[in-house]
Amino acid sequence: MSFQVFLTRDTVRDLEELDETISASDSGDKADYVLSKIDTAMQRLCESPERSARPRELLALGVGEVDPIPDTVKQPL
Numbered sequence: 001m002s003f004q005v006f007l008t009r010d011t012v013r014d015l016e017e018l019d020e021t022i023s024a025s026d027s028g029d030k031a032d033y034v035l036s037k038i039d040t041a042m043q044r045l046c047e048s049p050e051r052s053a054r055p056r057e058l059l060a061l062g063v064g065e066v067d068p069i070p071d072t073v074k075q076p077l
Contacts, residue, residue: 005042 007015015035022031 003046005046 015038019031019035022034
């Protein structure tokens, strides 16, 4: 079974800034490489969401499941 990963608007903005920063300080090819690695990790998360790490702070509170963030947008990388 495949699941969907949704990115918040803030996350999309952060990824865009990451792309710009790496492109400016290194190269566009390096930025593409980094974003492709992030995209691959997201694809793996879609295929096996139980493999993702649970934040220690939430586990300490006894929270094992995290509800989806309501203000999300579906954006490809």
